[in-house]
Amino acid sequence: MNKILLVIQREYLVRVKKKSFVVTTILVPIVIVVFYAVIIAIGMSGSSEKNKIAVIDQANLFNGKVENAKRDGSQYVFITGQSPDSIKEFYPKMGYDYFLFIPPMDFSQRVNNIQLYSKSPVSVTLKSKVEKTINNAIEQKRLQSANISPEQYRSIKSDISIENKLKNGKEEKKSVAGVASGVAFFCGMLIYIIMLIYGTMVMRGVMEEKISRIAEVMVSSVKPFQLMMGKIIGIGAVGLTQFAIWILLIAGLQFILPFFIPGLDASAIPQAGPTGGMAGTMGMMETMRTGLHSVPWVLIIGCFIFYFLGGFLLYASLFAAVGSVVSDDQQEAQQMVFPIMMPIILGFVIMTKAISEPNSPLVVFGSLFPLTSPVVMMGRIMYDVPASQLITSMLLLVLGFLFFAWLTAKIYRTGILMYGKKVSWKEMIKWAFRKS
């Protein structure tokens, strides 16, 4: 037992002390946060840009004044007494960026001959801003001609989102499909990535021991099983450390960043468009808030930790077995790894299906089968999985891990001492089921 601790300690410290570990651990969250900041910054700079637009309003649509013009960052200048053709020629020289021409028209008809002139193609955002401004103005005109006040209009206009209530037995509760499945999907994906990245790390560690020929020295002092489990647990701990640091750093940076980049906090982000859009955003925020609030965090985090550990341990032992049988050939390693990758990828595919059909037979099977359950069950966990299925799935995962650990330990102890010979699947199976 003491020896396995020594092995864990070494595997952990060697990796944590590596420069590449420090670099990725610190850089990744910084890159994420900076990326996020840059996106926001770009979004903001887009809206702060002043577009000077020359307008000839022959239809008198705006009555010489554009409401909310400042909010969308454009400046409309109305020009009278000049022909559209001459403005079309000279607007850049007059200091305008664009020229908007509204010919005389009847607003009760379909409107389709308004033109915006520019030197280069206009951006989608500017086009939609101008369109929105014009649409609002036309709506106003039409409301006026129909004799409807803006208040009446607002009370008529409908903007709903359906609330999904779940009736399951005696309990009735709100379903927050979007948020919950988002969180669950994210957790499933995280487990998928962890199993791949850290599984391969275990495999490379085993290969390193085999290729550098230290394996034989090691197994003369520790049991192969201790060596294998020590490596797996040590690398698992590295993974947990890395994730813990990432979460802390991202949280910390998001807290600190607004102080360095003024105007980055939420209140400064401009609300898009007039009142209608505003309400929409508010509604979405509200759903998001109640959604996050109603996510059963204890269940999610509990399951995440369980399936993370279970999935990692199970796959890490498979990766360790593969690492022990390949000789020093990278290509051979890739070939041997493929059969292990397949169930992981399959799990991921089933999980994407779990979001839309959480109770289809395939998904239920996938969430019970130990090779896919860590990923699939995470994707399914928000859709009221029966306790019996959850317990069965967890139990099967534990049994699956014990079975594969037993099996792979036998392959490992033979494979790690074989040099220069390519091992076939048949031989591996023979080793696995041979009495020791």
Place this chain on the structure above:
Amino acid sequence: MNRLEVKHLKKYYTSQKAVDDISFSLAPGSIFGLLGPNGAGKTTLIRMITGILYPDEGDIIFNGQPFNPDKDNAYIGYMPEEKGLYKKMKIGDQAIYLAQLKGLSKATAIERVKQWFIKFEMQSWWNKKVEDLSKGMQQKLQFVTTVLNDPKLIILDEPFSGLDPVNSNLIKEEIHKLAQNGASIIFSTHRMEQVEEICDHIILVNKGQKILDGTVSGVKQQFKENIFSIGLDSQPGPINSPAFEVINSRDEQLILKIKEGFRSNDVLHYFLQQQIGINSFQEILPSLSEIFIKLVEGTPLTRQFETVTA
């Protein structure tokens, strides 16, 4: 009490009898040569003694007790033929780690590593990585890590490969010192001159079976062919004696073989009668290398696979 007794050890693989009923014993302080052609089963035998493999049959008695790898590993040092260390790990840390795995406490491990590093003038290596060392330096380090736990049984498989004569001698001296302090050493190599120089006892293994067992001088006596070298003060004429025949001659130096039923005195007598002065007369014992080739000759160069019915 013997340090190690191996009794009727067997290990069969599906296609080979790797070790087929081998027995030997090893006294404290003795240096024991384990010889045999490639594929004779030496590595399998060693792996069973170090607890890496379990024997199919037979017993290993270590210090009078049945061998228990978990407990007895602490008293065994093993330097395998396929040598290796963690390439990216610092040398000091690595030596301490390997010593701790042998059951030493951290403090003792550090102390021992420092002692050995001073002895082998390796202090400046402490913070270097193994990949920065030359092959010979790695070999030296490997030897140090093997003996850090002050083992009672040391198994060295080709310990001098890649070492220059100076470092070879350094390690040879240490091997002798360790043996004087009571450690038993199993030394496996193909370099017969090293075996003659270092070992007091050898066994020869071929095709999984022990074909020779004895002290180095005993074995040589056993395989001697009554060949003598004689130095004369003048060139002899045609030689015609019932007692011996000349195998080889160069000027006044003759190599001759004494025939069955005659003694060396008969040779001397012959030359005295011929009035030829004798400067030297010496028996030529076969080298281990010759004995090895003689015994193993006829064995196919690579071992054939066979079907085992156990």
